Amino acid sequence: MKEHDPIVFIVDDDPSVRDGLESLIRSVGLRTMMYASGQEFLRAAHPDAPSCLILDVRMPGQSGLDLQRELRSTGIQIPIIFLTGHGDIPMTVRAMKEGAMEFLTKPVRGQDLLDAVQKAISRDRRLRQRRAELMDIRARFDSLTPREAEVLKLVVAGLLNKQIADELGTSELTIKTHRAHVMEKTRADSLAHLVRMSEMLKRSIAE
């Protein structure tokens, strides 16, 4: 298996449940890693690959919900599939609000779990792609000089070159040159593309 193949993390304190889940998931050709507790999971190194986390809610010490909160607070984004003996509604709502992908009750049907895993992994893959894309765009935008950034702001706001020149107190020709640099550095095909990229960045910062 390759470095970037998808991987499923399983955190459950009951070894026989853990082994069964692990075997089931491995049987469809996915990579797995098992942990007996949330602490163990946090301590371990995780390969950079699309992944999801199967998490038992009820564990001695740190519960699954505690681990979810800790992951969120440390900024680790990973889709979580919760397993529970008898999940009550408030608990489910809480987990979902915190961003859980799925809430399955034990004993869970194999196919249900596999479906949830596939869905979670493809979502993580999408998210990762988007994150990578965003990082790329950010890097490009970060390479602009302060003056170019100012020009960019006004271009995106829909001002004409002449208006921008007035605003910044310089000639239209200079603005044209800056603008060409901006388009080149951000690798924008058109004005519409530039606007779309800067909107994406703005949204990701807002999030």
Place this chain on the structure above:
Amino acid sequence: MAPVLLDVFIARNPAKEQTRTRALLRFVAAIALVALALWLSLALQVRFDNPFWFFLAIAVICSTWIFGKGPGWLAVGLSSIAALYFFVPPYRNWNVRLRDFPFFLTFVLCQVITNWLVSWRIDTEEKLRRARDELEVRVEERTAELKSANDALLHRMAEQRRAEEALQATRAELAHVGRVTTVGELTASIAHEVNQPLAAVVANADACVAWLGLQTPNLDEARSAAKRAVEGATRASGVIARIRSLIRKTPPQQAPVQLNQVIEETMAIIAGQVLRNQVNVSLELAPGLPQVLGDRIQLQQVILNLMINAIEAMAAVSDRQRQLLIRSKFDGNQRAVWISIEDNGIGVSAETMVRIFEPFFTTRTQGIGLGLPISRSIIEAHGGRLWAESAEGHGSVFQFTLPGADGAAL
């Protein structure tokens, strides 16, 4: 000895000396009063030519009144002598003429009567004062008695209140047990106990099917998944059997039981768990341990329960070798068989320790918290005692005693 005597001396002498000096002073003062009276009388006599002897009477009264009876009598004596010398003719002479004798006698008599009257008055006053003091002391004593009685009453009231509070707490606890033992709650606990192994069964069975369903079935994986499924099912049925035996209320059988043998059998039952958890077990069983009278299955449940608890208490231990020590011995004095099950696990905190024998108290996420209370009730039903000692972080010792069956050494 010597210092004590010395102490007594030092303590007593100054006081005694003081009273003696005071008495002396009072006599001297009486003499001075008489002398003053005499001087006044003589001075006035020279001036007015009449015998002013009645100042002497005043001196006697004052002496008795102010300085006490002793000085009073001294004043009477002195003034009589002075009267004889100065005021009975012939003046300034000790001789008394026969016709002046009644005068002198009357003088002395008056002095004596006066002194006696004053003394009587002083005595009466003294008695009165003493009576009043005594009354005060007695009132004080009675007040103290009353106060201590009052304190005792308050104490008893506080004690009663405490007892009432304890009763209330017991009642609340009973109510709690009553509430949690409602069928619904118990079912939920049991459901969770059974659900966990069932989840393992389903997951493993699904995995097994999946491995078999591959284009080239992976038989090794399928086999181990099937094995785990069987394990889980066995675990589930074990839980059910445990619960059934809890609910079953058959009267305990009374037969001679050799506990060493029971321990060895139980070891065989949990051998898998011991291996999986990498626990090092040592047995120190006393040879020739007397048999006990009881229900073999129930006693085995107790031992099994204590052993599983011990193994689970060591699950989180990773910095040292997990040690399970099981010992048996016969206490000749008590005629009792003693069994102890000792682990070096996480131990039990003092707060938890007080509660571990309460029904439905558990520190584990799995488990309904009935193991220890039922174990204890089984041992107590056999006339024995079950108790625990623990140091948090260092492990626990659970031990019980059972009366040895008479003359039944094996």
